[in-house]
Amino acid sequence: xxxxxxxxxxxxxxxxxxxxxxxxxxxxxxxxxxxxxxxxxxxxxxxxxxxxxxxxxxxxxxxxxxxxxxxxxxxxxxxxxxxxxxxxxxxxxxxxxxxxxxxxxxxxxxxxxxxxxxxxxxxxxxxxxxxxxxxxxxxxxxxxxxxxxxxxxxxxxxxxxxxxxxxxxxxxxxxxxxxxxxxxxxxxxxxxxxxxxxxxxxxxxxxxxxxxxxxxxxxxxxxxxxxxxxxxxxxxxxxxxxxxxxxxxxxxxxxxxxxxxxxxxxxxxxx
Amino acid sequence: xxxxxxxxxxxxxxxxxxxxxxxxxxxxxxxxxxxxxxxxxxxxxxxxxxxxxxxxxxxxxxxxxxxxxxxxxxxxxxxxxxxxxxxxxxxxxxxxxxxxxxxxxxxxxxxxxxxxxxxxxxxxxxxxxxxxxxxxxxxxxxxxxxxxxxxxxxxxxxxxxxxxxxxxxxxxxxxxxxxxxxxxxxxxxxxxxxxxxxxxxxxxxxxxxxxxxxxxxxxxxxxxxxxxxxxxxxxxxxxxxxxxxxxxxxxxxxxxxxxxxxxxxxxxxxxxxxxxxxxxxxxxxxxxxxxxxxxxxxxxxxxxxxxxxxxxxxxxxxxxxxxxxxxxxxxxxxxxxxxxxxxxxxxxxxxxxxxxxxxxxxxxxxxxxxxxxxxxxxxxxxxxxxxxxxxxxxxxxxxxxxxxxxxxxxxxxxxxxxxxxxxxxxxxxxxxxxxxxxxxxxxx
Numbered sequence: 001x002x003x004x005x006x007x008x009x010x011x012x013x014x015x016x017x018x019x020x021x022x023x024x025x026x027x028x029x030x031x032x033x034x035x036x037x038x039x040x041x042x043x044x045x046x047x048x049x050x051x052x053x054x055x056x057x058x059x060x061x062x063x064x065x066x067x068x069x070x071x072x073x074x075x076x077x078x079x080x081x082x083x084x085x086x087x088x089x090x091x092x093x094x095x096x097x098x099x100x101x102x103x104x105x106x107x108x109x110x111x112x113x114x115x116x117x118x119x120x121x122x123x124x125x126x127x128x129x130x131x132x133x134x135x136x137x138x139x140x141x142x143x144x145x146x147x148x149x150x151x152x153x154x155x156x157x158x159x160x161x162x163x164x165x166x167x168x169x170x171x172x173x174x175x176x177x178x179x180x181x182x183x184x185x186x187x188x189x190x191x192x193x194x195x196x197x198x199x200x201x202x203x204x205x206x207x208x209x210x211x212x213x214x215x216x217x218x219x220x221x222x223x224x225x226x227x228x229x230x231x232x233x234x235x236x237x238x239x240x241x242x243x244x245x246x247x248x249x250x251x252x253x254x255x256x257x258x259x260x261x262x263x264x265x266x267x268x269x270x271x
Numbered sequence: 272x273x274x275x276x277x278x279x280x281x282x283x284x285x286x287x288x289x290x291x292x293x294x295x296x297x298x299x300x301x302x303x304x305x306x307x308x309x310x311x312x313x314x315x316x317x318x319x320x321x322x323x324x325x326x327x328x329x330x331x332x333x334x335x336x337x338x339x340x341x342x343x344x345x346x347x348x349x350x351x352x353x354x355x356x357x358x359x360x361x362x363x364x365x366x367x368x369x370x371x372x373x374x375x376x377x378x379x380x381x382x383x384x385x386x387x388x389x390x391x392x393x394x395x396x397x398x399x400x401x402x403x404x405x406x407x408x409x410x411x412x413x414x415x416x417x418x419x420x421x422x423x424x425x426x427x428x429x430x431x432x433x434x435x436x437x438x439x440x441x442x443x444x445x446x447x448x449x450x451x452x453x454x455x456x457x458x459x460x461x462x463x464x465x466x467x468x469x470x471x472x473x474x475x476x477x478x479x480x481x482x483x484x485x486x487x488x489x490x491x492x493x494x495x496x497x498x499x500x501x502x503x504x505x506x507x508x509x510x511x512x513x514x515x516x517x518x519x520x521x522x523x524x525x526x527x528x529x530x531x532x533x534x535x536x537x538x539x540x541x542x543x544x545x546x547x548x549x550x551x552x553x554x555x556x557x558x559x560x561x562x563x564x565x566x567x568x569x570x571x572x573x574x575x576x577x578x579x580x581x582x583x584x585x586x587x588x589x590x591x592x593x594x595x596x597x598x599x600x601x602x603x604x605x606x607x608x609x610x611x612x613x614x615x616x617x618x619x620x621x622x623x624x625x626x627x628x629x630x631x632x633x634x635x636x637x638x639x640x641x642x643x644x645x646x647x648x649x650x651x652x653x654x655x656x657x658x659x660x661x662x663x664x665x666x667x668x669x670x671x672x673x674x675x676x677x678x679x680x681x682x683x684x685x686x687x688x689x690x691x692x693x694x695x696x697x698x699x700x701x702x703x704x705x706x707x708x709x710x711x712x713x714x715x
Contacts, residue, residue, distance in 0.1 A: 016328070016528055037535045044330035063510070063532070131280050142280060149282035157285060159295040162332030164340035165348035165544065166537050167294070169284060171358040174505035174536035242299065253331060 011063035015047025031097030033185030035062030041252035050269030076105035108201035124198035153216030153244025295349030358505030359540035366485025368553035369499030380406025389437025443607035450478025488651025505536030578618030595626035640705035643698035655688035
């Protein structure tokens with residue numbers, strides 16, 4: 001659906017069900033340069049099982065208007081504004097990669113507004129490879145090719161997509177190329193590289209938190225994810241083996257299984 | 272996002288030959304089986320009713336019923352998508368069903384298509400006679416008439432379709448220019464690249480939006496199995512205009528789903544599977560999918576040999592006293608010679624059309640007397656194949672349509688195999704001798 005946030009028209013997938021204010025809200029926040037479509041194998045389940053889902057296209061991404069936000073802090077405040085804009089008082093957040101930084105910062109800044117936090121492929125900081133950052137800022141499509149290479153585990157490189165007929169690397173690459181690379185990926189990568197508040201934000205989080213990490217994640221390795229999780233009081237960690245950074249697609253079913261349990265236990269819906 | 276092991280700016284994603292062998296398959300998820308298993312089954316157990324509902328709602332990936340998808344077929348689909356540089360693919364029971372499913376996913380009654388006139392005869396009949404019965408009309412344009420494609424576009428035109436190298440006359444479509452015409456009109460370009468395979472040309476790199484193949488031909492390569500596929504490039508923006516409402520608005524045909532919103536770069540394939548395969552059902556058998564996979568494993572090796580043999584045959588035919596003309600993009604005076612260099616850098620393919628001196632009677636005598644070359648209605652076998660289109664593949668066309676399709680009565684279509692080149696030439700000598708004295712030889 002389309003709606004306005006601070007005057008800008010924004011798109012969010014509702015997971016194939018109508019937006020319903022009577023159900024608890026889960027917001028999904030994508031990673032650098034990507035779109036709501038990365039969440040298709042998680043969002044539809046929750047939308048069909050008692051939740052209202054918004055898988056956002058961040059400003060300047062996918063089907064959303066506006067320009068990309070330039071810092072993780074701005075993005076965190078913007079996600080909070082999304083909750084207000086759709087008429088909710090609170091929500092549960094799910095983030096992937098850069099989306100983890102955004103949702104974590106948002107949860108730290110809005111302790112009463114965010115009810116649970118689920119982080120996939122997250123870390124306290126995501127310093128960028130200088131070559132990758134430079135390629136993205138110079139609008140070089142090789143930045144996307146490198147990102148897809150590093151983001152997929154060995155298994156993901158071969159394929160084996162959970163949806164018959166889809167090929168991981170080319171689908172992800174096409175999502176990242178759907179808008180001008182330097183204006184999306186370049187801006188996002190710079191925002192990640194500049195963000196230094198992750199570990200401090202983590203210490204402030206007191207809500208139920210789940211970290212889903214993958215053994216083959218080269219971008220946010222397990223040890224970095226655990227370092228972050230150790231700072232979040234009572235947080236849970238789930239490890240997905242034989243999988244890379246794009247775990248939400250590479251191992252969609254296993255990710256959904258742990259996410260379902262966490263959300264249903266900590267943010268139940270009676271709808 | 273630091274990867275200390277990957278210094279340098281070259282991605283380490285697998286290359287063509289490796290993908291030909293491995294893409295789409297993970298042995299550790301299949302009991303460690305090194306070869307792709309043949310899932311000879313109609314249907315798949317649901318864990319519980321929730322799991323069943325999730326699969327039907329497209330909440331989760333997975334298999335329900337082998338008409339819709341099958342694990343062996345899915346490996347083939349991913350493999351071809353990876354080789355083409357596409358986002359997704361849907362395999363079908365034949366190349367014709369891939370074209371039909373593509374058109375029925377794209378169009379509704381009242382829609383129009385602009386179509387290259389030089390196509391396989393069966394495809395011509397589909398567009399000329401069968402699709403109008405579904406309310407879909409077509410305007411045919413000669414493949415080299417690039418401007419003609421632009422002029423033929425109407426308000427209700429939903430796509431441009433053509434064979435990259437036309438069958439059987441070897442005329443090339445100027446894919447980069449025609450794709451621009453299509454995109455300026457907000458419609459996709461659909462290319463049948465059966466003759467090329469992704470080894471010779473990746474149409475998505477030249478502006479195509481959907482690629483179809485008869486996998487029966489060079490991809491499978493051994494003349495054993497019927498199969499087709501449609502592959503999606505993922506770049507076409509279905510939401511740029513209101514021409515494709517069943518892609519972009521809540522679609523009653525699939526529980527109010529908006530395919531473009533939900534699946535973006537794979538939306539077309541998702542719709543073709545969810546709606547087209549469900550309602551028309553031209554599914555590929557797992558055994559045939561497996562046979563095609565065996566062929567694809569050696570695709571680049573075979574295509575190199577096909578192309579080198581074809582170049583030898585072109586030289587042989589050009590110098591032969593019984594040959595009136597030779598059409599192959601490698602011939603310097605072929606009208607598309609320069610375009611072919613650009614679009615087909617790895618080889619110009621193994622389809623040759625030539626005219627035999629003596630016209631139709633000579634053609635018939637040649638076909639009836641070659642022994643190694645097989646006279647049959649197929650192309651892209653490992654074995655050398657010949658046919659006389661005017662009396663074979665295109666025999667259902669009337670005189671005017673034959674002429675419009677660029678066919679002549681002296682034309683012989685040659686699909687060069689990978690036999691020893693000297694044996695092919697020796698066989699042709701027998702055919703040419705018979706053609707020079709048709710009555711004498713045919714009476715022997």
